[in-house]
Amino acid sequence: MRRISLIFLCLFSVALAGQTATIEYEATILTLDGKGRSGITALHFTQDKAIYLHPDWPAKSVYGPGDPVPSYYIRGDVEKMPVYTNLAERKQVFKVTNGARGDNYFILTEPVAEITWDVTGKEKAIGDLKTYEARGIYGNRHYTAWFTPEIPLPFGPHRLGGLPGMILEAASDDGMVKYTFLSYAKDPGKETLIVPPSNGEAIDMEELEKRVIAQLLKVEAMSNSEYTATQSPEPSDLTIEKDKWTIIRDYKAKRGY
Incomplete structure (x- = not known):
């Protein structure tokens, strides 16, 4: 198996240059904060920047059914709970609720997540794209990911990335996290979306x-x-x-x- 480090900084001269594109995923997240993170999600990207959004994230906080305790709680966010990646600056910016009071968020800036991937040699088609299997560990979970060199950029859903091609699908071995490919398209005009979150307290x-x-x-x-x-x-x-x-x-x- 071939080992590939997450620190994949080469920027490719591809047809995407100067444009934006979007990949949609169906996210199935079973963690305690997974209700809002599940459903259709979108990754908007250029050659060196990306933002991963939850389009259906409510602007105002939502309580699920339940008496006396609600079955779930989603803290509202007008920015759609983004994860911003900047390859040139080697950073990711995202929101967290831990420690934040009321309806507020903290905004954390961390280095691009370091994942070491093993490319297994297995192949399969996802849509019209040829993909390759890779195995890696992120956030104390073992993942199987499928990436395509036909979109030769090291992005993926949430904070997953670092392969020599876009991650189209990924799933954790424990069944808690899964991303399924829905669509890919050039998407001009989305440049204004690819900015770090600002509605919260940077900390x-x-x-x-x-x-x-x-x-x-x-x-x-x-x-x-x-x-x-x-x-x-x-x-x-x-x-x-x-x-x-x-x-x-x-x-x-x-x-x-």
């Missing part, structure tokens, strides 16, 4: 951790002789990146409780 992980711990301590300060107030650690499958959020768990472990 780095260090400050976000401080905010989460401060809220934990605020809750625990309400404890008295009759009961102990605290916050539970973040669930393992809260987001697509399994065990990404361990702030409360780690803080409690350091203090032996």
Whole structure:
């Protein structure tokens, strides 16, 4: 098998130059925040930038049915919960709710996700495109992805990418995350969409951790002789990146409780 690093920086001279194109996926996400992330999603891209959007994401927060506890909650976002990738600057910008209060979001900027892929040699056609199978690990989940060199750009759904061709389909071995190809088309005029999110508070992980711990301590300060107030650690499958959020768990472990 051939090993390919995610740090794939070559930009190709292709017919896409100076244009935008769009790939639509059907996303099936079974994580705790997966209700809003499931459904039709769209990746708009140029040669060096991309934005992954959830077109049906509600602008205002939505509660699912259930009495007394709603079956799900989707925090509204007018920007459609984007994930922005800039290859030249080697960064990805996206929104998170962990630690944010009310209907607010935090905006994180991180390096392009590093994934090491094994290309297996298997092939199949997806639509009119020839694709190749690759295996990799992202966010503590093992993935099988199918990519096409016919669109020779290292993008994919969510934060997946780094192959010598567009990822058209991907699925995690545990069944929690799946992206199925729906369509591909040149899509002039979408350049204005390919910008980083701005509707939220830009923050780095260090400050976000401080905010989460401060809220934990605020809750625990309400404890008295009759009961102990605290916050539970973040669930393992809260987001697509399994065990990404361990702030409360780690803080409690350091203090032996």
